[in-house]
Amino acid sequence: MTREEALFLLKKHVKTDRVLRHSLAVEAAMMAYARKFGEDEHEWGLLGLLHDIDFEAYPDEHPHHAPELLKDTDLDDDFIQSILSHGSHSSIPRDTKQRQCLHAVDEMASFIIAVALMRPTRLEGLKAKSVKKKMKTKTFAKAVDREELVASIEPLGIEFAEHVDIIVKGLMEHEAKIQKEGYSLLG
Ligand SMILES: [Fe+2]
Numbered sequence: 001m002t003r004e005e006a007l008f009l010l011k012k013h014v015k016t017d018r019v020l021r022h023s024l025a026v027e028a029a030m031m032a033y034a035r036k037f038g039e040d041e042h043e044w045g046l047l048g049l050l051h052d053i054d055f056e057a058y059p060d061e062h063p064h065h066a067p068e069l070l071k072d073t074d075l076d077d078d079f080i081q082s083i084l085s086h087g088s089h090s091s092i093p094r095d096t097k098q099r100q101c102l103h104a105v106d107e108m109a110s111f112i113i114a115v116a117l118m119r120p121t122r123l124e125g126l127k128a129k130s131v132k133k134k135m136k137t138k139t140f141a142k143a144v145d146r147e148e149l150v151a152s153i154e155p156l157g158i159e160f161a162e163h164v165d166i167i168v169k170g171l172m173e174h175e176a177k178i179q180k181e182g183y184s185l186l187g
């Protein structure tokens with residue numbers, strides 16, 4: 001599946017800017033981690049882009065309907081299982097680097113963007129310190145589980161500050177690229 005095909009399919013099922021932007025942000029973060037670990041950037045990017053494809057149609061059952069929305073594609077079973085593994089009560093183990101990364105960047109990518117939107121320079125120069133500060137501010141993005149943000153990084157063996165750096169860099173690179181296509185991670 002090409003990225004264009006994936007984006008086309010995603011937009012068939014995702015109509016809000018919020019979910020579309022989140023998908024693009026997780027795509028960016030997954031590509032950054034694929035580079036970091038020497039993995040397949042294209043595949044990891046597609047996983048980020050498509051992981052919430054059933055979220056709008058089935059908010060309460062997400063991600064369990066992703067397989068049916070992706071059934072006419074050439075995505076393999078492992079890819080589909082990786083999508084299923086990111087659900088909060090998933091019975092699919094997060095037993096690969098790819099699944100651990102998806103879990104670790106899912107909420108964090110959007111949290112970082114929320115932090116960036118409060119800064120005049122946006123993502124430029126955004127460091128872990130600012131992210132930590134906002135994590136301590138309970139009223140900021142209060143739906144995000146702070147403990148989970150931290151716990152999800154553990155299986156990767158990456159420090160919090162590096163995690164933030166990898167994602168920020170990935171988001172900035174992706175932002176420059178997708179702006180040319182008429183999208184933005186930053187609204
Ligand atoms: Fe999700």
Ligand SMILES: [Fe+2]
Binds near residue numbers: 022026106107
């Ligand atoms: Fe997500």
